[in-house]
Amino acid sequence: MKVSTRGDYASRALLSLALHGATQAPTSVRDIAERTALPQPYLEQILLALKGAGLVRSKRGVGGGYVLAREPEEISLAQIVAAVDGPIVAGDFGVPHENGACDHEGQCILLAVWAEVGEQIRDKLQNLTLADMAARSTGSLS
Numbered sequence: 659m660k661v662s663t664r665g666d667y668a669s670r671a672l673l674s675l676a677l678h679g680a681t682q683a684p685t686s687v688r689d690i691a692e693r694t695a696l697p698q699p700y701l702e703q704i705l706l707a708l709k710g711a712g713l714v715r716s717k718r719g720v721g722g723g724y725v726l727a728r729e730p731e732e733i734s735l736a737q738i739v740a741a742v743d744g745p746i747v748a749g750d751f752g753v754p755h756e757n758g759a760c761d762h763e764g765q766c767i768l769l770a771v772w773a774e775v776g777e778q779i780r781d782k783l784q785n786l787t788l789a790d791m792a793a794r795s796t797g798s799l800s
Contacts, residue, residue, distance in 0.1 A: 661739060661743075662742070662743050664704055664707075664742040664743055665738070665739040665742055665743045667694075667696050667700065667701065667704050668704050668707070668708055668738050668739070668741065668742045669735060669738050669739065669791075670694045670696060671690050671694060671696065671701060671704060671705065671708075672708065672713065672714070672726065672733065672738055672788055673788060673791050673792065673795070674690050674693050674694050675690070675714070675724065675725065675726050676726065676730040676733075676788040676789065676791070676792045677792050677795065677796075678693075682725065683721075683725070684716070684717045684721065684722050684723030684724060684725050685723045685724055685725070686722070686723040686724075687701055687702050687705060687723065687724070689723070690705075690723075690724070704742055705724055707741055707742045708738070708741055708742065709724075710741075711737070711740075711741035712727055713726070713727055713728070713733055713737060713738065713741055714726060714727050715727045726788070729789070730787060730788035730789040730792060731787050731788075731789040732787070733787060733788045734783060734784045734785070734786060734787050734788075735783040735784075735786045735787070735788075735791070736780055736783035736784040736786075737784075738788075739783060746776065746779055746780045746783060747772075747773075747776040748772045748773070748775040748776035748779060
């Protein structure tokens, strides 16, 4: 699995909101872009996808911007990545055939292994929250 640029940028943007306590006061896209060195137009598209997934809320007008829709402890890296990249898998290989009905030598066992790897990646990312990442970035947790 390779985390896309969108997945990385989405994670960085939400981590920035978590680090600055943005569950209350909205943070502008410009401020997020400046803090994270992310391109603002691309960041706007990513934040819209995150809003659609229910991870952030937005406020329009003066003093507007984005806030986390939930507490950082309740938002996992898996949710963020899936919101912008789709399901987390180790590859797009399909589902293993059942009852040994494989078309090609080794196909079924490798499909099963890739599925297991994808599950392990999803589990790891599901167990890492924005709160965990904020603690690591401030040296509170290793």
